[in-house]
Amino acid sequence: MRIAFLGLGLIGGSVARAVRAHGLAGAPAELVAWTRDGSGPRAALDDGVINEAAPDAAAAVDGARLVVLAAPPLACVELLRRLGRDGDLHHSLGANATVTDVASTKAALLATAADGGVPYVGGHPMAGREASGFDASDGTLFSGRPWVLTEAVHGGDAGMVRELARACGARPMDLDAATHDRLVAAISHLPLVASVALVEAVAGTEDWPGAQALAASGWRDTTRLARGDVTMGAEIAASNAVAIAARMRDLRARLDEWIELLEAPGGPDVAAVRDRLATARQRLDG
């Protein structure tokens, strides 16, 4: 059972470590990886995580039963185009191969795979951290976490992708790509952009040096997402832009209500502010 990784940073590396430790469906797997600059695969080879660092994408894909795209979303779209019937990697893909991925957005990837005749089942393990690169990878990152699987197209083998999720200790969860993208816009992509906007509203202003000296855990936690990988962030934002923008309009409407509450003539109604905070807190756990 040969598994090819195209991309091997935090997420791909974490998947590879888990498969190395647990095998796939209980059987050991042969892992091969390729990335554009080759640094992740070299480190993974040195660590004994993979069996082979492929010289190019075609060599990695050749003979693989499962191809895991583990690059930023737009790079995954490009790889799916290359794996499609008009692409340079199409002839390297075996007859019984399935392509999956671990990207944060799914609809653009699904559409590309469907258009190109790629046997594809999209995947999204729901965990991350702000560090990036293979050096930050961790075979337990997805333990106990949901792992979304989207619609299979062109004979993609969902059962094998489920086994990949289980090998990582994750819980496979079927969800159509459009719904997935709408839901992660809410709980993942909106928090990312809101975190960046918060940094932009404060860091770099004339008050920043003094404010920074006073910043505590609240500031650190609310801005943690703004420290993530910028290419990943940009490709997530770009590939789910419509859904994110819709959520940002909702956030802006709530901010407008808060501004009105705080700027009320004679000062804010403390009881109303308290009620609003209590309602938000209840909903968070409801």
Added chain:
Amino acid sequence: MRIAFLGLGLIGGSVARAVRAHGLAGAPAELVAWTRDGSGPRAALDDGVINEAAPDAAAAVDGARLVVLAAPPLACVELLRRLGRDGDLHHSLGANATVTDVASTKAALLATAADGGVPYVGGHPMAGREASGFDASDGTLFSGRPWVLTEAVHGGDAGMVRELARACGARPMDLDAATHDRLVAAISHLPLVASVALVEAVAGTEDWPGAQALAASGWRDTTRLARGDVTMGAEIAASNAVAIAARMRDLRARLDEWIELLEAPGGPDVAAVRDRLATARQRLDG
């Protein structure tokens, strides 16, 4: 050396624990506390953290060299009014007493102390957590953190408040109340309200059950502040409303720019999004 705490939740309790462990200026202190419902002082007495749970505020203040107001901001304003020359606690305050506090906003407290002739030096230890109440207190909470001291009025002894900060392992830092309130609006109060607005934009919507099932550490961290004590949050927002609202307008302007970027005809400019993320990340550490 008698120290009185009016209020004894997370912050007051953490200060009391540190003073119990380290004394004040190297000498042991006698700690007395009063709160409206008395539960914090009872627990603190059982734990050996304080020497006496006072039956009322006057009994706590009586004979104290240092009075620490450790209630939410508006409750502290009310206590300062009672400690002022027209208040019922004024006659209990000794001739050499100093009043301080640990509240997140300072200008309203300073103005009340100045008006009422209270010997006052405002304080704000820059640390917190989302848990509240004496049970969540921790004598190391302020270790290595800044502890802001505002302008002394009516003979308030700043040296003693500095010793209180040092007893907690904190770093005393002089800052005028108006600047303090502007800076904490940026790095503490704006993140709080933004966190609540984020919850309001997502939790309780029809997508929430599905989205909640996928939520990971990014959602948890960006919404952590929305889990804090609601009375505390409401009184912070109300007592620093003008500065917070100004910062919220800045945040909203940044969100508008993001919405424009994401809704660009033909899709977002990925390089522009990436540059913006990179700039924010640099500023965060700059």
